């Protein structure tokens with residue numbers, strides 16, 4: 101009886117395996133066709149446990165998870181790794197292959213019911229800036245190797261000036277085939293510019309904020325099928341990298357996807373460095389939901405310090421979209437229309453978590469439409485569902501606690517850290533922004549204690565700051581400068597390398613002055629100074645830090661620098677009437693190299709004696725002696741010698 105049981109079980113297993121192989125074989129052919137023609141395949145499969153996502157999210161680009169069904173993208177590089185998992189899958193039509201209406205420029209006025217060609221997109225962005233120069237500025241975040249540009253429009257009342265206003269960022273379509281946000285953000289730019297001065301809400305937003313909108317963050321992906329159509333779009337960029345998996349991740353490090361940072365990623369990282377964005381969002385398609393931090397952790401693992409604020413802001417976005425959308429809109433992922441990212445499914449390397457964790461910004465990921473590449477004639481419907489939510493989200497940057505932080509003595513703006521006590525964690529604290537010194541801290545209604553601090557200043561804590569939702573509390577802060585405390589380090593203090601980088605580690609208020617005495621008669625007034633010593637010896641170094649308000653401090657480190665510099669090689673000039681050839685002999689340490697120029701130039705010989713070619717004119721050679729200590733080369737400089 102037992103033998104029979106085993107036999108039946110084995111038979112059943114073989115049958116299941118055969119079915120799976122047969123099913124995967126036909127799907128594999130389809131997948132390979134997509135990979136060959138398009139470089140990217142879209143497919144779905146089932147999992148038995150949510151924990152499988154944690155492994156798969158590192159292999160392929162997971163796009164949606166519902167119950168235990170997963171939708172995902174893969175490319176030629178990572179699809180073989182997915183196949184190794186032996187999971188049956190079904191290949192789906194690629195969303196970017198949807199045939200959609202492109203704008204016919206003979207139609208005249210833009211109706212936002214078609215997609216622009218790439219060149220029309222550039223023209224539109226330029227047209228906004230040209231038509232509304234008082235509230236618009238066009239900027240190029242980057243020119244990609246393809247020649248496509250990451251264009252961005254700044255909308256504010258004085259676009260050329262830094263003002264006491266929060267900076268806000270919207271970027272659309274970082275996944276090239278999720279095109280809804282692309283056109284809706286073009287329309288949002290149009291809405292803000294055309295209604296400025298007539299619509300009080302728009303006028304208030306534009307007057308009091310600096311809004312940056314990049315409708316198309318992945319032009320290479322969207323126009324993968326050619327610059328004249330978005331049909332043929334792919335999710336990834338032109339190098340088949342998912343741009344929303346390519347950022348440093350708070351949990352898994354600098355390169356969570358194993359790829360180098362793409363030009364698009366580097367561009368946005370630099371752009372974030374050069375601005376102080378208070379809030380931002382990136383938009384997607386394939387679902388309709390507001391997805392708030394974190395993406396790399398579930399809410400059970402780690403919540404954002406402002407989790408309750410995130411739920412409040414996301415609920416406002418979703419409720420407004422639900423109220424203005426058709427039945428079921430913003431309910432396909434959760435019944436509420438919003439979710440913590442990791443609770444939906446964990447991803448790493450997303451821009452949302454990067455902006456929150458590394459840039460002290462509040463960014464969420466907004467999925468706008470279950471269809472990725474929406475038909476052109478449906479785009480106006482989506483505008484109707486969403487534009488109020490877009491405005492609500494922008495306006496949240498104006499609320500919470502804000503103010504300007506200055507030096508109590510000079511009145512100058514300073515960059516200071518603003519920490520909400522017993523609240524901030526994981527980079528949720530914010531900094532004031534130069535040159536104005538303004539800070540903006542959106543926060544859920546409550547009563548808070550906030551500490552303001554900056555190097556060289558007496559920290560200041562304000563307690564009992566009570567904030568209501570959708571309201572603003574202003575707390576300007578003057579920090580008192582502390583007397584400077586001078587200190588410094590150097591990149592090396594001994595050895596034979598004469599160029600030394602000195603770095604002030606002083607605690608000193610902004611605007612303090614610095615005076616270095618390097619002990620060899622030379623000095624510098626830079627805060628951090630690179631100094632080159634010309635001879636061996638022992639040198640005492642002095643740094644004096646002076647502040648007009650809070651006093652001076654000086655530190656002297658006796659015999660701090662001890663250098664043993666190599667000696668330069670020498671050779672004796674030889675003369676004769678030519679044409680003639682010579683042997684020139686040099687003396688020096690280590691290996692002697694002969695060059696035909698004082699820097700760069702050609703290496704003509706190595707060794708102590710050089711027999712020149714036949715010379716017909718006065719010729720100069722330059723010598724270099726190279727000595728090697730612990731594997732490194734040191735250069736003692738070149739000495740010229742003359743032969744005729």
Ligand SMILES: [Zn+2]
Pocket residue numbers: 275278344383384385
């Ligand atoms: Zn997406």
